[in-house]
Amino acid sequence: FAALIFVLIWSVVKEKKYGILLPFFLLPVIMVGYPSLGTIKYENNKFELENQKQKLFEGDFTPEEYEAFTTAYLAIAQSCKSNHDPEAQESLAEAQLATGNYEKAREIANRTLNLQPGNSAAQEIIRESSEQIQRENEFRNNIDNMARMMALTESGRMERGEAAERMADILAGLQPPQNIEPRDALVMAKALAYTGEKKSALQVVEQVMKNPRISREELTRAARLKDEIENDRFAP
Numbered sequence: 186f187a188a189l190i191f192v193l194i195w196s197v198v199k200e201k202k203y204g205i206l207l208p209f210f211l212l213p214v215i216m217v218g219y220p221s222l223g224t225i226k227y228e229n230n231k232f233e234l235e236n237q238k239q240k241l242f243e244g245d246f247t248p249e250e251y252e253a254f255t256t257a258y259l260a261i262a263q264s265c266k267s268n269h270d271p272e273a274q275e276s277l278a279e280a281q282l283a284t285g286n287y288e289k290a291r292e293i294a295n296r297t298l299n300l301q302p303g304n305s306a307a308q309e310i311i312r313e314s315s316e317q318i319q320r321e322n323e324f325r326n327n328i329d330n331m332a333r334m335m336a337l338t339e340s341g342r343m344e345r346g347e348a349a350e351r352m353a354d355i356l357a358g359l360q361p362p363q364n365i366e367p368r369d370a371l372v373m374a375k376a377l378a379y380t381g382e383k384k385s386a387l388q389v390v391e392q393v394m395k396n397p398r399i400s401r402e403e404l405t406r407a408a409r410l411k412d413e414i415e416n417d418r419f420a421p
Contacts, residue, residue, distance in 0.1 A: 186213035230264075231273060233257040238280050248397040254280070271301035278310045285364025287314040287321070321362045327355050328369045331376045338379075345379075349421055353380045367393050367403040371410055378419040386414050 193206055237254035258280050267273040274297040281290035291314040297307035331352050337343035356376060365373075370393045377386035390411045394404060413419065 230257045230260040287317045290314045328372050349379050352376045378414045381421045
């Protein structure tokens with residue numbers, strides 16, 4: 186802008202044509218305005234992420250709201266500004282925690298602490314993520330054990346009564362994590378049906394089918410399992 190002003194004054198003094206310079210004055214305007222617009226858009230995405238993240242934590246969201254959350258998350262994560270913004274990193278970590286990506290949540294929370302040592306929210310995310318990872322591992326081991334028992338029963342290598350009794354013991358102490366993978370939830374529902382908990386089994390399947398992130402293949406499996414449970418396919 187300073188250079189253009191100098192050339193403009195020089196042109197006037199020398200009685201040269203200066204009209205050709207006028208369009209170039211748009212360049213400094215754009216250079217000043219673009220970062221400002223980028224900052225406004227960045228802050229708006231942070232605000233949108235906060236709104237949608239709260240709905241995810243409460244478990245009350247629609248597919249459209251989940252898409253809005255994903256859009257806002259990606260906009261912040263892909264922005265260079267977030268690399269130096271502990272508040273943004275904290276929001277990204279909380280978003281990963283809300284969607285059950287505990288390893289990623291812990292990783293981003295550690296980045297937040299690098300930017301802002303002593304950030305209590307990041308420390309809490311690391312603690313909760315670690316607990317959820319441990320719970321997930323224990324839960325998945327129990328799910329795998331029940332899946333093996335059902336496979337042995339259906340192949341005739343284990344008595345149905347014995348399998349149902351063992352699965353009932355596992356289900357009694359089962360602690361599902363905050364976010365359950367559809368595959369694991371369907372195994373749990375089938376195990377509940379094996380032990381005579383038909384109503385609870387159907388409730389689990391219906392929750393899986395309402396999940397906005399469920400794939401078409403998983404939805405088909407859930408619908409088939411629901412039909413089998415309703416027809417007492419696995420009843421004791």
